[in-house]
Amino acid sequence: MTITIAHLTRRFGETEVLRGIDLSVEKGELVALLGPSGSGKTTLLKIIAGLDWPDAGVLEVNGEDWLQKKAQDRRIGFVFQNYALFPHMTVRDNIAFGLTVRPRDTRPAPAAIAGKVTELLQFLQIPQLADRFPAELSGGQRQRVALGRAMAIAPELLLLDEPFGALDAQVRRDLRRWLREVLQQAGSTTIFVTHDQEEAFELADRVVVMGAGRIEQVGRPEEIHDHPATPFVARFLGMTVELPVTLHAGRAGAPGLDTASLPRVAMADGPAMLFLRPTDITPVPDPQGRFTVADVTSTGALLRLRLKDDLTSAEPEIEIARRLAPPLRAGARIHLRPEAGRLFPATAGIPPAVAPAIKALKESSL
Amino acid sequence: MSHLDVAPGALAPRESRTVPRLLIGLALVMTALFVVVPLVYIFHRAFAAGWGVFVRNILEPGTLHAIWLTALVALITVPLNIGFGVAAAWALSRFEFRGRKTLLTLIEIPFSISPIIAGICYLLLYGRTGLLGPWLNEMDIKILFAVPGIVLVTMFVTSPFVVREVLPLMQAQGSEQEQAAVTLGASGWQIFRRVTLPNIRWALLYGAVLCSARAVGEFGGVSVVSGSIRGQTLTLPLQIELLFNDLNTVGAFAAASVLTLLALVVLVLKTVMEARR
Numbered sequence: 033m034t035i036t037i038a039h040l041t042r043r044f045g046e047t048e049v050l051r052g053i054d055l056s057v058e059k060g061e062l063v064a065l066l067g068p069s070g071s072g073k074t075t076l077l078k079i080i081a082g083l084d085w086p087d088a089g090v091l092e093v094n095g096e097d098w099l100q101k102k103a104q105d106r107r108i109g110f111v112f113q114n115y116a117l118f119p120h121m122t123v124r125d126n127i128a129f130g131l132t133v134r135p136r137d138t139r140p141a142p143a144a145i146a147g148k149v150t151e152l153l154q155f156l157q158i159p160q161l162a163d164r165f166p167a168e169l170s171g172g173q174r175q176r177v178a179l180g181r182a183m184a185i186a187p188e189l190l191l192l193d194e195p196f197g198a199l200d201a202q203v204r205r206d207l208r209r210w211l212r213e214v215l216q217q218a219g220s221t222t223i224f225v226t227h228d229q230e231e232a233f234e235l236a237d238r239v240v241v242m243g244a245g246r247i248e249q250v251g252r253p254e255e256i257h258d259h260p261a262t263p264f265v266a267r268f269l270g271m272t273v274e275l276p277v278t279l280h281a282g283r284a285g286a287p288g289l290d291t292a293s294l295p296r297v298a299m300a301d302g303p304a305m306l307f308l309r310p311t312d313i314t315p316v317p318d319p320q321g322r323f324t325v326a327d328v329t330s331t332g333a334l335l336r337l338r339l340k341d342d343l344t345s346a347e348p349e350i351e352i353a354r355r356l357a358p359p360l361r362a363g364a365r366i367h368l369r370p371e372a373g374r375l376f377p378a379t380a381g382i383p384p385a386v387a388p389a390i391k392a393l394k395e396s397s398l
Numbered sequence: 399m400s401h402l403d404v405a406p407g408a409l410a411p412r413e414s415r416t417v418p419r420l421l422i423g424l425a426l427v428m429t430a431l432f433v434v435v436p437l438v439y440i441f442h443r444a445f446a447a448g449w450g451v452f453v454r455n456i457l458e459p460g461t462l463h464a465i466w467l468t469a470l471v472a473l474i475t476v477p478l479n480i481g482f483g484v485a486a487a488w489a490l491s492r493f494e495f496r497g498r499k500t501l502l503t504l505i506e507i508p509f510s511i512s513p514i515i516a517g518i519c520y521l522l523l524y525g526r527t528g529l530l531g532p533w534l535n536e537m538d539i540k541i542l543f544a545v546p547g548i549v550l551v552t553m554f555v556t557s558p559f560v561v562r563e564v565l566p567l568m569q570a571q572g573s574e575q576e577q578a579a580v581t582l583g584a585s586g587w588q589i590f591r592r593v594t595l596p597n598i599r600w601a602l603l604y605g606a607v608l609c610s611a612r613a614v615g616e617f618g619g620v621s622v623v624s625g626s627i628r629g630q631t632l633t634l635p636l637q638i639e640l641l642f643n644d645l646n647t648v649g650a651f652a653a654a655s656v657l658t659l660l661a662l663v664v665l666v667l668k669t670v671m672e673a674r675r
C-alpha cells in the first residue's frame with residue numbers, strides 16, 4: 033500500500049484549508065501528521081479516507097486513482113478523534129460492524145465473525161469488555177474499541193485522528209507505548225494526526241509537519257528536532273527564544289551573547305535570526321550583561337527566568353535545571369550562552385501564508 | 399432556584415420554607431382549577447346517566463363513524479409525517495445546500511399559522527371556483543368536503559412535529575458515527591437502519607406521539623374543508639361540536655371523553671418517552 037499525494041488543495045468557501053500537499057507514504061510506514069490546530073490535518077486525513085474530497089490534486093494508492101473510489105470501497109480503518117462508537121451496540125457488536133455489513137457473498141459466517149471479534153478483543157487486551165456498552169467504558173477503553181472496530185475489516189491503511197486527544201496525560205503515555213506495539217504487530221501502513229510533538233516523535237517513523245495547509249517539513253524525528261527547516265517549524269517545536277544576530281564567516285555573533293558553542297553554518301554574511309529552545313540556553317552572571325532577570329519562578333525541576341533584553345526590549349523566557357542554576361535573583365544582570373540553536377536569514381522573515389498559523393499557535397498555547 | 403435542587407447536607411444552614419411552600423401551593427391550586435376539574439367534569443357528565451347510556455351514545459352511528467374517521471386520518475397522516483420528518487431532518491442536518499435556511503423556516507410555518515388559514519388556503523386551491531377546482535372536477539377527483547381534504551389539512555397542521563424533535567438531536571450528534579460506518583463499508587440504507595435510526599428512535603417516537611395527538615384533536619382547519627356532512631366527513635372534534643349544537647349534551651360528553659382518553663394515553667406515552675429520550 034503505497035500512497036502518493038500530489039498538489040492536493042481543498043477550500044471551504046473563502047478559506048484555503050489545504051494549499052498544495054505533496055506527500056508519499058511507503059508500505060508499512062508509520063507516519064505522523066504534526067501541526068497546530070486548524071492546520072488542515074483532519075481534512076487531509078478525511079480526504080485520504082474518502083470522507084471529504086479535494087478541489088484539485090492527485091491521490092493514488094498502489095498506482096490506482098483513489099479519487100474515483102467511494103469511501104466504502106477503500107477499505108481503510110479510520111479512528112475518529114472522539115471515537116464515534118455506536119452507543120446502542122455492545123463492544124462486540126461495534127467491532128463486528130464492519131464485517132456484518134458486507135454484502136452477503138463476501139460476508140463471513142456468524143461464527144467466523146464472532147471468532148474474529150474474540151481474537152481482536154484478546155489482541156487489544158479487552159476481552160472482559162465484550163458485552164459492555166460504550167457509555168460504560170473509560171476513555172482509554174473506548175480508544176481500544178475504536179481501534180478494534182477499524183482493524184476488524186483488516187485494512188491495509190489505518191488512519192487515526194488525534195488518537196490520544198481525549199485522554200489524560202498518564203493514560204496517554206501508557207497507551208502510546210501500547211499502540212506502537214500493536215501497530216508493529218499488525219504491520220499495516222498507518223497515518224496518525226497529532227498536535228503533540230512528543231507523541232509524534234515517540235511513535236512515528238517519519239513526521240510530517242503541517243502549518244496553515246502546507247507541509248513545512250518531512251523527516252525523521254531527530255532530523256526535525258535538530259534541524260527545523262523553517263522558522264514556523266522552529267517555533268512550533270518550542271524554539272521560542274528569537275534573537276537577532278549578525279553572521280560573519282559562518283559564525284553568529286551579537287553583543288551580550290556567547291556563541292562559542294554554536295557550530296559554523298554555511299550561510300551568507302549579514303543579519304540573521306537565531307532560534308533557541310528555552311532549555312538550550314545557559315545564563316551567565318555578568319554585571320555588564322545585556323539581559324536583566326525580570327523574575328524567577330520554579331516548576332520544581334526547572335527554574336524559569338523571564339528576562340528583559342536591554343537592546344531590543346523583548347522579554348525572552350529561558351529555563352534551566354534548578355540544580356545547575358547559578359544563584360540568580362530578579363534584577364541580576366546576565367549574558368547568555370546558547371548551547372544549540374537554529375539560524376535563519378533575517379530577511380526571509382515569515383512567509384505571509386504561515387503568519388495566521390503562528391498566531392493560532394500562540395493563541396492555542398495560551 | 400439553585401439552592402432548591404441540591405440536597406442540603408447535615409451542616410447546611412436552614413432556610414425559611416414559607417415562600418417556596420406558598421408558591422408550590424398556588425401552582426397546585428391553579429392546576430387543579432384550570433386543568434383537573436374540567437377534565438374530571440367531562441367524565442362525570444359522560445357517565446352521569448350510567449354506563450348503559452354512555453355505551454349507547456358511543457355506539458350511535460354518527461359518533462362511531464367519527465371515531466373511525468379520526469383514526470383513519472391519524473393512521474394516514476402520522477406515518478407520512480414520520481417519513482417526511484426523518485427525510486427533512488436528515489437533509490437539514492447532514493447537507494449544506496441552497497435554500498437550507500428557507501426550508502428551516504418553512505417547516506415551522508404550520509406552527510405559527512392558525513389552522514383555519516390552512517383550511518381556507520385549501521378551499522381556495524381545490525374549491526369548485528378555486529385554482530385547481532375546474533381541473534379536479536373534470537377528472538372527477540373529490541378533495542374538498544371529503545376524506546382527502548381532511549387528510550391534507552391535518553398533514554399541514556401536524557407536519558412540523560417529527561422534524562422538530564429529530565432535527566436538533568441529529569444536529570447535536572453530528573455525522574461522525576455515520577462517517578465511521580461509511581469507512582467500515584456500510585451502504586446508505588445499512589447506515590440509516592443500523593446507525594442513524596437507533597440513535598433517533600426515542601425522539602422519533604416522541605415526535606410521532608405529539609403528531610398523533612394533534613392529528614386526532616385538530617378542529618379549526620378540518621372544519622373548513624370537511625363540509626360537515628353527517629356520518630361522512632365528521633371527525634371526532636367536529637362530531638362533538640355537532641352534538642352540542644343539537645343540544646345532545648350527554649352524547650357530546652361521551653364523545654368528548656373518548657377524545658380525552660386518547661389525549662391521556664398520549665400524555666402517559668409522552669412522559670414515558672421523555673424519560674428515555
Ligand SMILES: Nc1ncnc2c1ncn2[C@@H]1O[C@H](COP(=O)(O)OP(=O)(O)O)[C@@H](O)[C@H]1O
Nearest residue numbers: 044047049067068069070071072073074075076
Ligand atoms: N466542513 C468544514 N466547513 C468549513 N470549514 C471547515 C470544515 N472542516 C474544516 N474546516 C476548517 O478548516 C480548517 C482546518 O481544519 P482541520 O482540518 O480540522 O484542522 P486540524 O485537524 O489540523 O485542526 C479549520 O480552520 C476549520 O475551521
Ligand SMILES: [Mg+2]
Nearest residue numbers: 070073074075
Ligand atoms: Mg483535527
